[in-house]
Amino acid sequence: MSKLQPVRGTHDLLPDRARAFRRVADAARTVAGRYGYHEMATPIFEFSEVFKRTLGDTSDIVTKEMYTFTDRSGAEVTLRPEGTAGVARAVISGGLAQRMPLKYFYAGPMFRHERPQKGRLRQFHQIGVELLGVGEPVGDVEVIALGAAILEELGVAGQTVLELNTLGNTGSREAYRGVLVDYLEARRAELSEDSVSRLARNPLRILDSKNPGDRAVVAEAPLLGDSLDDQSADFFASVRAGLDRLGIAYTLNPRLVRGLDYYCHTAFEFTTDALGAQGAVIAGGRYDGLVAQMGGPQTAGIGWAGGIERLSMLADEPDPPPRPIALVPVGPEAEAETLALADRLRRAGLVIELGYRGNLKRRLSRADRLDARAAVILGEDELARDVATVRDLDSGDQEEVALSALADRLALFS
RNA sequence: GUGGCUGUAGCUCAGUCGGUUAGAGCGCCUGGUUGUGGUCCAGGAGGUCGGGGGUUCGAAUCCCCUCAGCCACCCCA
Numbered sequence: 001m002s003k004l005q006p007v008r009g010t011h012d013l014l015p016d017r018a019r020a021f022r023r024v025a026d027a028a029r030t031v032a033g034r035y036g037y038h039e040m041a042t043p044i045f046e047f048s049e050v051f052k053r054t055l056g057d058t059s060d061i062v063t064k065e066m067y068t069f070t071d072r073s074g075a076e077v078t079l080r081p082e083g084t085a086g087v088a089r090a091v092i093s094g095g096l097a098q099r100m101p102l103k104y105f106y107a108g109p110m111f112r113h114e115r116p117q118k119g120r121l122r123q124f125h126q127i128g129v130e131l132l133g134v135g136e137p138v139g140d141v142e143v144i145a146l147g148a149a150i151l152e153e154l155g156v157a158g159q160t161v162l163e164l165n166t167l168g169n170t171g172s173r174e175a176y177r178g179v180l181v182d183y184l185e186a187r188r189a190e191l192s193e194d195s196v197s198r199l200a201r202n203p204l205r206i207l208d209s210k211n212p213g214d215r216a217v218v219a220e221a222p223l224l225g226d227s228l229d230d231q232s233a234d235f236f237a238s239v240r241a242g243l244d245r246l247g248i249a250y251t252l253n254p255r256l257v258r259g260l261d262y263y264c265h266t267a268f269e270f271t272t273d274a275l276g277a278q279g280a281v282i283a284g285g286r287y288d289g290l291v292a293q294m295g296g297p298q299t300a301g302i303g304w305a306g307g308i309e310r311l312s313m314l315a316d317e318p319d320p321p322p323r324p325i326a327l328v329p330v331g332p333e334a335e336a337e338t339l340a341l342a343d344r345l346r347r348a349g350l351v352i353e354l355g356y357r358g359n360l361k362r363r364l365s366r367a368d369r370l371d372a373r374a375a376v377i378l379g380e381d382e383l384a385r386d387v388a389t390v391r392d393l394d395s396g397d398q399e400e401v402a403l404s405a406l407a408d409r410l411a412l413f414s
Numbered sequence: 415g416u417g418g419c420u421g422u423a424g425c426u427c428a429g430u431c432g433g434u435u436a437g438a439g440c441g442c443c444u445g446g447u448u449g450u451g452g453u454c455c456a457g458g459a460g461g462u463c464g465g466g467g468g469u470u471c472g473a474a475u476c477c478c479c480u481c482a483g484c485c486a487c488c489c490c491a
Contacts, residue, residue, distance in 0.1 A: 005464090005482065060489050064415070082491085110491080115415075117485065126491060194488070210487075269491095280491060307491030330449055364451035372451090379449060393451070 009114070009122025015321075021125060023318035024311045025107040027153045028127040032105040035146045037129050040104045042086030048078040053294050054085035056260050058201045065112040079111035083128045083305055084290070091132060092296035100133025100299070107308070119278035119310045128284075128305035132291070135300035137235050140266040140286060141242030143302050147270060147282045148248050150306070155316035160270045160281060162248065164240075165256040167204075167264055168224065168232035170289070176227035177203060187217050204257040223254055232265065239266055262289030266302065275310055282306035324353040325410050326367030326393075330360050330379035338378060341403070348407040350414070367393065373413045376406070 006012065013021060029039055048068050055062045067079040080086055083106050091097055107127045114120060129146060131139050144162070151157045167173050181203050188196060192211040199206065207218055228236070243250060250268075258267050267285040275281075284304025291299035325345070329338040342352045353370050355363030360377070367375045377389040388406055391398045392413075401409045 008482065065489080112490080114489070115487095116483080120490075124491070128491090205489095277486065278491075283491060305491055310491060326451095328450085360449045361447070361451075364449095366451085368451040375451080377450075381449095389450090391450075396451090398450085 007122070009116040011121065011123075017312075019318045019321070020312040020315070021308055024154060024308045024315060025125075025127055027315075028150045028306070029105055029107065031150045031153050032129055032146060035103070035142065035149075037103040037105040037131075037146065040087070040090070040106055041108060042080075042083070042090050042106070044109065045077045045079050046086055046089060048076045050085050050089050050294075051078050051081060054088060054262075054290060055081070059260065061112060065114055067111045067113060081112045082110055083108070083126055084130060084287070084303060085294075087130050087303075088291050088294055088296070088301070091291060091299070092294060097133070097291070097297050097299060101139075102130070102132040104130045104132075106130075117278070118276045119307065119313065121309065125308035126305045127308060127311075128303060130301060130303035132299055132301045134302070135288065137238035137266075138242060139300070139302050140239045141246070143284065143304060144239075144243065144266075144268055145246050145248060147284070147304055147306070151270060151282070151311075154311060154314070156272070156281070156311065156314040159274050159314050160272045162250040163253040163256050163269045163271055164243075164250040165253050165267045166224075166228070166232065166236040166239075167258065167267055167285075168228045169235075169264055172228045172232040173224075173264065175229075176222075176224045179222050179227060180204070180207075180224075183221055184217070190217050207255040207257050218255065224257075225254060235265055258285050260287075262287050262293050264288050268304070270306075272310075272314060274314060278307075278310060280307075281310045281314065322351050322414060323371055323373040324351040325413065326353045326355060326363070326370065326372040326375045328355055328360060328363045328367065328375050328377045330377065333380060334378045334383055337383060341376075341378070341406075345407055345410065348411070350407065350410055364391075374410065376410070 011017075032038075048066070051066060052062055057063070061081050066081055068076060069078075071077055087104055087106065091102065096102055105127070106129075107125070109123050109125050111123055113122060116122060127150075129143060131143050148157065148162065151160055168176065181199065184191065184195075184199055184203060184206060188199070190213055191199070191206070192209065192214050195206045195209055195211065195214050198209075206214060207221070209215065209218065240250075256267050256269060263285050265286040265288070268283070269280045270282040271279040272281055273279065282304050283306075284302070286300075286302040288298075288300045290301055291297065327338050327342050327345075329335040338354065342354055345352050353367065353372060355366050358366070364375055372393055374393055375391045377391060379389075382388050382400070386403050387400045388403055389398055390401050390406075390409060
């Protein structure tokens with residue numbers, strides 16, 4: 001730690017990366033807007049209680065991954081590990097439940113103290129949407145369709161598949177949980193160490209264990225689908241019918257689960273095999289119990305979050321920034337004049353770079369490195385005649401242009 | 415949190431049976447043009463060999479610790 005370095009698992013976003021990130025967030029925001037989901041932002045940190053209540057005291061995120069600290073007034077606060085909790089808190093504290101349904105989009109940094117690896121950082125960035133107040137399956141369909149549309153817009157639809165499952169309503173899930181625990185307890189000796197501890201805490205999670213021994217046990221486990229009551233089965237059938245109608249392909253994955261109590265019915269993930277072990281690029285589900293669990297009114301909810309880092313690794317290259325025009329003064333008089341000229345041209349909407357120092361050769365060389373489209377050379381003799389020399393840096397052609405006509409002439413380059 | 419691999423110039427990397435001033439390509443700077451870039455030629459700057467400790471006459475090279483990156487587990491976006 002003696003050398004100056006960024007905190008583990010954090011990265012500087014230099015312009016190229018920043019542009020790739022912005023492309024993901026911008027595409028998502030635009031598409032979400034077409035579905036009526038508008039951007040909101042919650043604070044980057046909340047009272048720790050907000051996350052403990054939504055994520056549960058036993059989840060890994062709460063027990064070992066949160067960036068929690070005491071601020072100068074003694075309050076225990078936490079850098080948000082995910083986005084839904086803050087939105088739910090805002091709905092309650094802002095009295096927003098008066099005007100349901102609520103449709104929100106968000107984008108921003110999240111923080112989890114995990115061991116970094118490909119597609120996983122300690123400060124990472126997510127986009128997400130939340131739909132509150134819609135308990136009908138059409139809400140699930142819309143939210144999933146929105147995710148699919150964003151992936152399409154980003155050009156990653158071909159690299160991802162939609163995995164879908166249902167957890168059923170509370171009664172169905174509790175019934176299944178009992179059946180599953182009974183089954184797993186009977187074969188406890190065959191389970192991995194991790195899964196034995198999950199048995200008490202979060203038994204559904206054992207279903208998607210990667211451990212070969214666990215998988216063998218899970219393969220013969222009772223299926224959640226068999227525990228669904230009529231209401232749960234009908235709900236899921238409606239969701240599937242809606243997706244079919246929209247032509248959104250999916251594969252059923254009965255092992256796709258969410259561990260937390262407030263999740264119910266639909267669970268889904270858009271996954272890829274192009275990112276190593278971090279397969280999920282968008283993941284979400286229905287959380288009808290969340291707002292009530294936080295102390296608000298009973299409120300249906302469904303949403304998803306997507307990893308910007310992961311999506312940007314798959315997405316098409318973002319458009320390059322516009323090529324600049326370089327202003328190249330020769331001599332002190334022209335140098336002074338250039339500052340005002342640059343200002344005028346920028347106000348006209350042009351992208352202008354000033355060479356800050358050096359002779360003509362040096363500044364042209366710099367213009368070339370900046371990938372400038374053209375250079376405006378302004379020397380004493382040009383100045384005396386109120387003209388400038390405009391050099392096309394791609395072709396090498398030069399012409400003299402009256403200063404009054406300069407902006408219009410340069411606009412032809414873009 | 416666990417395990418494996420890695421860490422030499424801004425970038426990509428060479429260099430270890432321990433031994434004189436640690437190298438290359440690219441990039442950067444200067445000059446070849448006193449008002450003309452990209453190519454070419456010549457020259458130059460730049461490294462506490464991730465950090466700390468140890469072994470040794472001598473460590474980039476061996477040992478220990480530590481930090482970071484990558485990969486997998488765990489967890490998840």
